[in-house]
Amino acid sequence: MPSTAVESFGTKFGGLRITVADRFTSGEFDGEFADRATALSDAAETASEHTCEACGAPGRIHLRGDGQRAWMQAGCDACRTLAPLYPAGVRARGRA
Secondary structure (H helix, E strand, O other): OOOOOEEEEEEOOOOEEEEEEOOOOOOOHHHHHHHHHHHHHHHHHHHOOOOOOOOEEEEEEEEEOOOOEEEEEEEOHHHOOOOOOOOOOOOOOOOO
C-alpha cells in the first residue's frame, strides 16, 4: 500500500475532490490499489455533489453568492434559503 493513500482533498465546483496516491514509497506502481482507491474516491465525490454541506440531507449544487463573490455549493432546498456558508478563506462583507 502506498505510504500516503490520500495525497490531497478539497472542494471544487461545489463538490469534494480527492487525489489518491498510486505508488509505493519505492516508486512501484500499484494498479490494483489505484483502481480500488479511484472507485472509492469517485463515489465519494459524486455523493458530495448530492449531499447538503450544512445538514447532510439530499441536495444538489447551487450557485451561491452575496453580490460581490460567487461560488458553487451543495445544499438542500431548506438550507439553500439560509445565509450562505462561505468557502474557506472567504469572509462575509462586514464580518470579522
